Amino acid sequence: MNNETKPFSFKVPEPTSRPGDEPDFTGMDIPAAGSVRRPDIESSAEDMKDMARTMVRVLNRDGTAVGPWADPDLSSDTLLFGMRVMLKIRAFDHRMLSMQRQGKTSFYIQCTGEEAISVAHQLTLSPGDMNFPTYRQQGLLMAQDYPLEKMICQILSNEKDPLEGRQMPCLHSAREYGFFTLSGNLGTQFIHAVGWAMASAIKGDTRIASAWIGEGAAAENDFHSALVNASVYKPPVILNVVNNQWAISSFRGIAGGDHATFAERAHGYDIPSLRVDGNDFLAVLAASNWAVKRARRDLGPTLIEWVTYRAGAHSTADDPSKYRPKDESDAWPLGDPILRLKAHLISLGIWSEQRHIQAEAEFSDEIRSATKEAEKSGVLGEGSSRSAMFENVYKEMPDHLVKQQQELEN
Amino acid sequence: MTSMTMVEAIRDGIDIKLGEDDDVVVFGEDVGYFGGVFRCTSGLQEKYGKSRVFDAPINESGIVGAGVGMAAYGLRPCVEVQFADYIYPAYDQIVSEAARLRYRSNGDFTAPMTIRSPCGGGIFGGQTHSQSPEALFTHVSGLKTIMPSNPYDAKGLLIAAIEDDDPVIFFEPKRLYNGPFDGHHDRPSKNWTGHPLADVPDGHYTVPIGKASVYREGNALTVLAYGTMVHVSEAAAEETGTDAEIIDLRTLLPLDIETIETSVKKTGRCLIVHEATRTSGFGAELAAQVQENCFYHLEAPIIRVTGWDTPYPHAQEWHYFPGPARVGKAMQELMEVA
């Protein structure tokens, strides 16, 4: 018997670099594009465990699509559409950040660096499917041409805000666009998606759910509730974990993702999982398609970890230079999703530097005029009705609220 | 004495306890390296090391649950829940565990821990950065619930909370962190400099848990308030020229009914003000106790001014927030009763 013991030490993970240090991603294993196998969609979780420790990548350094995940039938239209939507989001984020600085909205959340994930994923879904997003998936709406002006009015909380000023900027709700109402409370939506998918199965429906969560929020109990229910009932749901390396000031290690991957968490629950280069538009399309196909064929849930980097601040209330090196984003080894798709499109001969610049200018104009139009209905809460505060608490307003509303009006 | 903001006073209180007592540990989301999104723990990890002050996974139930385990071991955790609006995932750990350890084990295990959390509105935070859920905790046996209104009390009460042998819920009105806020959102914001209660003694001192303070003396009516509403009520009293006596409850549970009783028996009129929703809010408990203890001294029905019974709205924040106009109007109504 060996009873050797020594005083324990308390271990707190630390990121490789903090402000003032050189950014360091040398510990990150990045397989060459095209080198990772593409399992059959009927594979069991057991048969594809290797997929959770590697990274599905399609675009190589020259912008060429290579390997088993490259889709030879991918149309130029889809690629060009994806490019345009990503450019539009980037221009939109840029504009909304400046609106916040001008005091026209109280708050904004950008998704810079992560555009490919929500845009390409949305392109693989069908009408009737339901996303359960976080606040960083504006791409799901943009990829469906959600009206810009409406989106801006929500952010300005003005007279035309579809949510009538009740909800914080960026916390959209759009059932018609398959976009579940956003909660400010992290993680809650993950289990909702599973429940929605269970309902779809109970009813013999063919609609699927797609759940979204950040790697930081994957620490919440609801993440595990989602996985255990998905494991037990095998409903048609895709469980997306967007690993953008940073929560607010805490890095992925504080969510338990320093050495184990988030994709691996699925294994304990008998759920097949993939780990994917989230800055590779083609890889996102291919992996999403794989998971959507599985779900449609009633083969059950898939968990996908999207590896990406939060290039901007967490929100307009955040200053990342306080906790990570300023130039860490430039050192991120998976590059920028827009620039990578751009190289691919140019290599295919369907895009050019000039068209790129032109498109940027077009979107900047389109967004400027949408913003001007939206501002006519007010900024920073102007024009929101105070009686709207009492509506939709219940279907029918109970007497005590009627009285309170009268008290406010008098 | 040093003039401090509420953030600085809170940090100073934690700092002193970390320095005095090796069993005190501090953790929560963004609390370690960064020092908290409101900066209440800034510099403390550097000073005391990562075994004493550290970042927690985004899992409030885990933050409190781990705290209960540490407390059972013998530590005195002081944990932070980033916003009171995010305390609900931890509610089971607080209500069924922290609050009941002592009772169910007959004192064999206890949970001497402090759960700090910023509460209240006024920052355009919408329904998930504005709530005042104190009544959900005062309703639970085994918990103590505190909400300070100024830097002096914040430091003294926080030290007392950390030293207390029972679990304490410590709500910090975030709108007061950097200055006294009287509800006039359209006026330039004030800072704590020059406020008498921003003069904070250096070193260790406590403000006793369970003791209210008479924040402003008066004879015409009694205001029962806590947190931000103390300052709103003060503005309302001044603007309406009401000779109001404002009781700052400071601790909600255990409640200092003596101080309340003395004041209400003197004035004969009682106004209760809180930012939280009205129905089943802490004001209901206050009204009941005033009625039980002071009925024959009351010259007018008790009035409550509170947030409306709706989720905290974003754009309509200032229609929701019980500001000085609403409080002042209630004071006048209360004085009109012959």
Ligand SMILES: Cc1ncc(C[n+]2csc(CCOP(=O)(O)OP(=O)(O)O)c2C)c(N)n1
């Ligand atoms: C239940 C809950 N706890 C804490 C917060 C505060 N909060 C908002 S965003 C955030 C970080 C989330 O990080 P991650 O899940 O990685 O998503 P990312 O912002 O990186 O996209 C925190 C701690 C919250 N909104 N809800």
